[in-house]
Amino acid sequence: MxxxxxxxxxxxxxxxxxxxxxxxxxxxxxxxxxxxxxxxAPVVPEENRPLGPWAYFGYGLLFSLPFVGFILLIVFSFAGRNVNRKNFARSYWCWLILLLAFALIFVVLVLTGVLRGTAQGVTQWIQSLRL
Ligand SMILES: [Zn+2]
Structure with missing residues (x-):
C-alpha cells in the first residue's frame, strides 16, 4: 500500500x-x-444576534425622527427581543437626557438674562468687520 x-x-x-x-x-x-x-458555525440565538454598523446607524436615524422616533425608542427599549437593539435603544435615553439638560440650561440662561445682548453683540461685531 x-x-x-x-x-x-x-x-x-x-x-x-x-x-x-x-x-x-x-x-x-x-x-x-x-x-x-x-x-x-455556532448558532447565535435571535435575542443575542449582533447588530451591524448600518443597523446602529439606521436605528439612530429612526430614533431621531420627531414623535414617531420617540414612540419607537420606547418600544425598542422595553419590548424588543434582541438584547443588542434593546441596549442601543436604552443608551439613546442618555443622549436624550443630556439634550434636555442642555436645553434647560439654555432656557434658564435666557430667562435670567445672562444671554441678553449676546445676539446684538455678535451682530455688531460682524458689522464692525465689514467697515
Ligand atoms: Zn505520505
Whole structure:
C-alpha cells in the first residue's frame, strides 16, 4: 500500500504515513472523505444576534425622527427581543437626557438674562468687520 499524498510505501495497519504524516485511507469511501471536517458555525440565538454598523446607524436615524422616533425608542427599549437593539435603544435615553439638560440650561440662561445682548453683540461685531 502506498501513501495517497507522497507515494511512500505504508506498512499494513499504520494509520498515518511515516513519510509525510498524512492519514492512511484504506477503503475507497475513506479516500473521498475529507481529512478534517470544519466545526459547524455556532448558532447565535435571535435575542443575542449582533447588530451591524448600518443597523446602529439606521436605528439612530429612526430614533431621531420627531414623535414617531420617540414612540419607537420606547418600544425598542422595553419590548424588543434582541438584547443588542434593546441596549442601543436604552443608551439613546442618555443622549436624550443630556439634550434636555442642555436645553434647560439654555432656557434658564435666557430667562435670567445672562444671554441678553449676546445676539446684538455678535451682530455688531460682524458689522464692525465689514467697515
Ligand atoms: Zn505520505
Amino acid at each position: 502506498f501513501c495517497s499524498k507522497c507515494g511512500k510505501e505504508v506498512k499494513p495497519g499504520m494509520k498515518f504515513c511515516d513519510g509525510c504524516g498524512y492519514p492512511v485511507k484504506t477503503t475507497p469511501e475513506q479516500q473521498n472523505e475529507p481529512i478534517f471536517t470544519p466545526a459547524p
